[in-house]
Amino acid sequence: MQWTDEGIVLGVKRHGETSSILELMTREHGRHLGLVRGGAGRMLRPVLQAGNLVNAVWRARLDQHLGQFVIEGLNLRVGAMLTQSHAVYGVTHLAALCRLLPERDPHPAIVPMVEAILDHMSDVAIVGALTAQFELHLLTELGFGLELDCCALTGAREELIYVSPKSGRAVSRTAGEPWRDRLLRLPPFLTEEDAADPSMRDIADGFALTGYFLLRRVLEPRGAGFAEARDSFIATLIARAPTE
Amino acid sequence: MPAAVAGPEIERLIQLLARLPGLGPRSARRAALFLIKKRELIMAPLAAAVQTALEKIEICGTCGNVDTQNPCTVCRDVNRDPSMIVAVADVADLWALERAHAVNARYHVLGGTLSPLDGVGPQDLTIDALVSRAHDPAVKEVILALNATVDGQTTAHYITDLLHGANVTVTRLAHGVPVGGELDYLDEGTLSAAIRQRTAI
Numbered sequence: 001m002q003w004t005d006e007g008i009v010l011g012v013k014r015h016g017e018t019s020s021i022l023e024l025m026t027r028e029h030g031r032h033l034g035l036v037r038g039g040a041g042r043m044l045r046p047v048l049q050a051g052n053l054v055n056a057v058w059r060a061r062l063d064q065h066l067g068q069f070v071i072e073g074l075n076l077r078v079g080a081m082l083t084q085s086h087a088v089y090g091v092t093h094l095a096a097l098c099r100l101l102p103e104r105d106p107h108p109a110i111v112p113m114v115e116a117i118l119d120h121m122s123d124v125a126i127v128g129a130l131t132a133q134f135e136l137h138l139l140t141e142l143g144f145g146l147e148l149d150c151c152a153l154t155g156a157r158e159e160l161i162y163v164s165p166k167s168g169r170a171v172s173r174t175a176g177e178p179w180r181d182r183l184l185r186l187p188p189f190l191t192e193e194d195a196a197d198p199s200m201r202d203i204a205d206g207f208a209l210t211g212y213f214l215l216r217r218v219l220e221p222r223g224a225g226f227a228e229a230r231d232s233f234i235a236t237l238i239a240r241a242p243t244e
Numbered sequence: 245m246p247a248a249v250a251g252p253e254i255e256r257l258i259q260l261l262a263r264l265p266g267l268g269p270r271s272a273r274r275a276a277l278f279l280i281k282k283r284e285l286i287m288a289p290l291a292a293a294v295q296t297a298l299e300k301i302e303i304c305g306t307c308g309n310v311d312t313q314n315p316c317t318v319c320r321d322v323n324r325d326p327s328m329i330v331a332v333a334d335v336a337d338l339w340a341l342e343r344a345h346a347v348n349a350r351y352h353v354l355g356g357t358l359s360p361l362d363g364v365g366p367q368d369l370t371i372d373a374l375v376s377r378a379h380d381p382a383v384k385e386v387i388l389a390l391n392a393t394v395d396g397q398t399t400a401h402y403i404t405d406l407l408h409g410a411n412v413t414v415t416r417l418a419h420g421v422p423v424g425g426e427l428d429y430l431d432e433g434t435l436s437a438a439i440r441q442r443t444a445i
Contacts, residue, residue: 010361011359011360011361012361013361013362017265017266023361045393046431046433046434047431049393049394049433050394050395051394052433073431073432075432076431076432076433076436077433078394078433079392079419079431079432079433079434079435079436079437080433080436080437080440082392082394082397082419082437083397083419083437083440083441085401085404085405088394088397088398088401089398089401091394092358092360092394092395092398095360095361096360099360099361227360227365228358228365228366228402229358229360229398232401232402232405235405236401236405
């Protein structure tokens with residue numbers, strides 16, 4: 001068995017004294033693990049950092065085997081991010097999110113989305129919105145997508161500003177007014193392609209929405225919770241945002 | 245499977261030696277043979293030293309260093325600058341900095357770095373103890389001497405956030421070109437970090 005693919009490094013575990021077990025989010029082969037001979041060495045350690053884009057050749061005798069990766073760095077962007085707190089929290093958070101996907105299950109949309117987030121990591125205003133959109137998309141990839149195209153109560157397609165925490169369906173302004181305190185806010189940038197630039201409040205609302213459903217529908221059934229990196233990422237984004 | 249060529253005691257010795265870092269089954273066999281040949285000269289003192297160390301090893305209650313006394317030798321040293329704490333991930337890092345005579349400060353061993361992949365969270369590290377030490381009025385600076393990896397720097401930024409309330413300067417190690425490093429052979433990440441953190445000559 002052999003294939004070649006590009007992937008984003010999610011994490012690496014030392015295996016023995018010289019090798020590593022690498023976890024990659026690949027374009028066509030999903031989240032995939034493999035052994036990297038010499039992965040703990042000086043040459044490969046800078047390449048095998050979470051967030052870097054690499055070219056990977058995977059070989060194994062049988063498909064079920066762990067297999068071995070031969071890795072070549074393509075975009076080693078993480079070295080420049082280490083001094084920015086929101087960037088390292090963001091990379092850690094994105095890796096944790098990708099780890100929710102089942103192993104070896106192709107999710108072709110994931111790598112381009114993660115790439116876009118990592119490429120815009122220095123732009124605080126954009127990266128928050130992109131990450132919230134990624135979390136929303138991840139819910140869909142995991143089979144827990146929200147229905148945000150029409151109002152659950154009236155069927156209206158305009159002024160959808162709430163989401164029901166029970167059903168995960170959108171609710172319009174007029175229909176949701178009596179229960180506004182119990183509904184989650186739906187910021188326009190999560191549903192409208194031509195929405196105006198989101199404010200930090202919109203981004204915080206977006207994270208509150210996606211965080212609620214990720215926690216209830218994905219993490220809690222697995223007995224897990226969010227890592228500290230998500231809260232720290234959102235907090236540093238808000239702290240670094242330009243004052244509106 | 246090859247038949248054992250020695251008694252179970254010697255085979256057990258080889259098995260245990262093979263678990264040491266840097267030793268595989270073949271080199272463990274060589275080391276065991278060497279010990280057997282030098283029973284009086286090496287093996288007996290080594291066994292006694294291992295036994296003594298096993299009985300006396302303690303983890304320092306102040307900094308988390310490994311020593312045979314608590315507080316450890318580093319924490320007892322009155323010649324060290326008490327206004328500076330160097331936070332490191334492991335005891336090996338503390339020993340590396342001491343070997344380099346890089347800083348004459350006190351230390352704090354965190355016990356690892358935050359790593360969601362390995363399930364290591366803040367509660368698994370001694371971050372609270374470091375924050376508590378940093379609130380001592382005598383402490384003026386905390387140096388975060390952590391690995392230049394995503395996990396290491398996530399831990400550094402996390403600690404920096406927690407130390408906002410303490411009246412200390414938080415610094416970290418520089419990232420860049422290593423001594424003897426040739427630019428042509430450096431990875432893009434290191435070069436990029438080195439350019440960003442360039443200093444005036």
